[in-house]
Amino acid sequence: KKWVTLRWLSKWLVMFSIGIMTALLAATIHFVVEKLAHLKFDLIKHYFDDCAKNNCLYQPALMWMGINLVITVAGAALVTFLQPMAAGSGIPYIKSYLNGVKIPGLLTFRAFVAKTLGVVMSILGGLACGKEGPMAHSGSIIAAGLGRGRINFCNGKSISFYSAFRNDHEIRDFMAGGAASGVSSAFGAPIGGTLFSLEEAASFWNQDLTWRVFFSSMVACFATNFLISAINGDPTKLTDPGLVRFNAFKFDLKFDLIEIPVFIFMAVIGGLSGALFVVMNYKLTVFRKRYLNKNWIKIIEAGLVAMVSAAVAFGLMVGINDCTDKAPFDSHAVTAAVYCTDKKHNSLSTLFLTTPEGCLKALLHDPFESHGPVSLVAFVLIFFLLGVWTYGLSVSSGVFIPSLAIGAAWGRLVGIGVAHLMPENPNLGVNSSLIKQLDVGKFALIGAACQLGGILRTTISLTVIIVECTDDISFGLPIMIVLMISKWVGDFITTGLYDMNVEVMGIPTLPFECPPLCDDLRASDVMSHPLATFKTKEKVENIYRMLKEETFCGFPVIEDDPMAPGKGKLKGLILRNQLLVLLKKKIFCPEGQVPPRNITIKDFRDFYPVYLKVSEIDLSDEEKSYVMDLKPYYNPSPYTVEQKFSLPRVFNLFRGLGLRHLIVTDEKNMPMGMVTRKDLAKFRVGSKRGLVKIEQLKIEDK
């Protein structure tokens, strides 16, 4: 009983540490990126302003492109060579992992280094990406590391602290906490973060775990708040619970019923343009997979994107030359004058000479007159294309912020349009310019939500995240409405960006429900067979050969029936990993003798999570003739179903219990085959243009 309490306590403690560490990481990244980015853009701005007079504008252009190129290539190389799993935001991987798929390499120390350093370089390299998405992945890696109580370094060395939680189930629970903490400290959204972790992991939702996940994400949010407030000067002010916030409006956001139709119209646009984004990115991803699959090509492509980003931004700033005298909302923002005079500055410079986050902030909060329609249209087009091109590069990058920025820009356009359409708005009383600013910010916010909803097809958790970011619940209602509508419109055309990713990568995630129209399929129709089975006492040679030849992760153990060999009743299930450890530890003996020793759960844990490979096992010919007694090790009550079991019910078992393999037996309890996740994930329902269709997916073997 004491043991139960102790274990309970230590789980909370680990969750607490996860929250703290994630917040530390978030604050560090935030600090480093902000300082360095400011340095970089300040430098460019100076050359800009000097050269506009001296006709040497090629200097800032080349310098900008050069800086971007060098940093981005370094970041891309880091990701590509250290751990390619660290590319992108990592959210599709994390979601799949929580769904129950094992993804090797996802939670390693290498991935951590590549992810965190990589994202700093991507943003400093001027790519159209954010640092928020990758926080979920970084948080998960921290959680997995703390849960295992061990860090594995590159060269096979490791430091080990404790081993109490070394099994997939526990680690997955901690990882849920880590992902939640990551999201929570990125967006200051503890509730949204918790939901983010839990909605995918149906089998693991329980009250106790939920509290722990919530606790760690609250700790992360609080600690981030404390640290960022401290960086900004006063640690007790606690006004920055996350890395990105939309709440700096001067008034409370209010909306009127008559604005709802405008919002709905915007949601439709968001859904359509989001679907376009997904389609274009899909084509690009397929193209990349086919032609750009060499490491050096990937790095070159990243560098190219970084240079083009700088070049295009430069071109727009010089070409449009939209001058404004309105001070930007953020007093620290870098503003370049370029050709503007009279203390005016180039309005696009506040959008391009900053991080994508700063750009989003400017679009939401800058005064009404800051950005002219022409600049905004150009910005939307360019940023949309850059966003499509950037997502999927072999760099560590998030798609949240660019999506939001695109949406905020065209939302601002709509806001300007609305303000022009009804100039005699009775609300425009004394503070007309302030109200205009608020209004245009409101439309920018709605536009941002629409665009994000159209690209990512926000789930409940994303909705909550956006609402928490906005920090204004009564304005949450229109946000929820537009997120929902843009999701519907988008879903009518394509799947969401993350789902598209998962599909292209062939990760066998299971949807929430069995696809319809599969009711008459049986377990025997989908199972893999013939089956590789072991007897309770099996020859070492057979085991070794089977492990070498087959890739199955689990093997049924059957009764040793001398009359009908290979046809015995099912006794249990043994995992590939267990067999490998048993072979490695040489737990076998000549037939008839008693094995020299047993091994305990501790021995298995020592190998977790990087289990052995068959090639690492050496057996002499004599040893191969020995016999291994599997009785103490196999799981004597694996989940089984009869062959006539219907597919929807098999599906529910996998989804509800988080199974990885299920043994199919005949009426006499003899194993006939195995159903694995991959067998089920093949069936997927696509609903395109309102029609339901079922397709079989190709699942990659890894």
Place this chain on the structure above:
Amino acid sequence: KKWVTLRWLSKWLVMFSIGIMTALLAATIHFVVEKLAHLKFDLIKHYFDDCAKNNCLYQPALMWMGINLVITVAGAALVTFLQPMAAGSGIPYIKSYLNGVKIPGLLTFRAFVAKTLGVVMSILGGLACGKEGPMAHSGSIIAAGLGRGRINFCNGKSISFYSAFRNDHEIRDFMAGGAASGVSSAFGAPIGGTLFSLEEAASFWNQDLTWRVFFSSMVACFATNFLISAINGDPTKLTDPGLVRFNAFKFDLKFDLIEIPVFIFMAVIGGLSGALFVVMNYKLTVFRKRYLNKNWIKIIEAGLVAMVSAAVAFGLMVGINDCTDKAPFDSHAVTAAVYCTDKKHNSLSTLFLTTPEGCLKALLHDPFESHGPVSLVAFVLIFFLLGVWTYGLSVSSGVFIPSLAIGAAWGRLVGIGVAHLMPENPNLGVNSSLIKQLDVGKFALIGAACQLGGILRTTISLTVIIVECTDDISFGLPIMIVLMISKWVGDFITTGLYDMNVEVMGIPTLPFECPPLCDDLRASDVMSHPLATFKTKEKVENIYRMLKEETFCGFPVIEDDPMAPGKGKLKGLILRNQLLVLLKKKIFCPEGQVPPRNITIKDFRDFYPVYLKVSEIDLSDEEKSYVMDLKPYYNPSPYTVEQKFSLPRVFNLFRGLGLRHLIVTDEKNMPMGMVTRKDLAKFRVGSKRGLVKIEQLKIEDK
């Protein structure tokens, strides 16, 4: 394929209607209660003010007690005689239902009438209860009614519209939407409402359902907002998304790091007093179950409580005579002068001459000097005792508002204390009185959260509900912290109020995880046996007898083995309800003949959800000798496990899949016994004073 789309659409449509209807109900109740309560208290106030001068104060006292008595007795009689299931808030029942327990009578038209009319009467009757809790139950009934497409009136008549969704699974999904809508329109908390529905129903959490539930709760919130805004004058203002809100603070709520220790201290108090509340109510509930179980005694008790409530309030107002000249926050509030002169009024009159909600609002928002410490102490003590006494009466009532009011009152006390301890607070600049009001309101809010957390042991959903009610996410952090701590402190002493309720009522809900230390129990240890089985072709007489004698809800169907009767292999599972319908429809024939007709799923649906009783079936002796062919009707692939299956895994199956019965088979696939929810719910882990213990519960047979 068209059918799939149509079905999908109609589910959304039903969810939409659920949201609208729930909002209509909420707005109606709100309107009726507010108007009538205002009339009642205005009347009492006039007598109060007149009689204070003329020394006839017995008049308002008697009148107050009389009004309370009459209305409460009427409300209690309504609930007790029409549908006793409508007593209390209904939340424990709804949670159990979502957990997978069938509760007869919970979702009937009678329950709806008793619940909605009952709650209006309880509040007009002056009981210390709220109208918010019951909204979850009312919403669920609306949802079940709309889902079934049929209303069953008292006298067996019914109106039927459509029958597409008449099975437990679909109705449960709609019910989740209804409960969410109810919570959402009560508190203006669409996210909290969604979580409320989903956290208990682990087996039914899936993305698609989540969206539908979210949709209906959003519709409910929006419609409530619209309707209440319309009642208040301007339907397009949309500022009242729920019946109760805590957001009317004049400034944004801010907190400072140094206030956190005070909050934590308050959370500990909240946890302790919450546990005291639960313990006292538990003793009372047991006492009531034993001695006050007659209908007329229940009604008398309710009347007594109503009279005592009035008498005590009267006594306090006259006895303490705390005069204030501060205008109350709510300009419509009824204020009685009693003995006060100089346009002052009795400060307790703003707390007692109003609904409990109005009282809560006054405690949160009234000016700093409005309520003196003596009045507050007296209020806390009295309201605490009345709250304990009221919860569990046979009236329709919620415990949310009284809990919050108790906490707000002592939170306000703490706020006054803090203000006195640091008079030289540097924040107190120009607007010192306004800031004091804000501060005292802030502490009142934290106190309310602490008390609620201590009594109900808030889950994630309640946390979100409170945060949404407060409408200020950055202040959500301290609220989350105190809710968590008060939960921990309370859990150390007792279970929460709802869990206590569920336990006392003996409802077989399953916890989220198998209790620890049960690992070596097997399925065969917990199963019910011997087992009642049927052959695939069974004599009508046997079926009839078995249904009469046994109370099982499902029967295994076995192979007809002439060699060993009653020992055949398992073929499937047939439900009691199916057999009853088959008998009623006389789907049998003399042996050797082909049955005259088959019945379809439509026929079964016609009987849903009020299935037949055995006593309603008449069979002639000839018919009893006939044979029924079960083959077309039984479920050929029920979930089964082998007898050696461990208890935690059996548990996971029930929890993960929402099972009601599981067949246990031996190695040869012959059924040996059945495991039902009740068999599992017996094992429950209690953690009292930090020690873990496992107890076997008594589960009532209903």
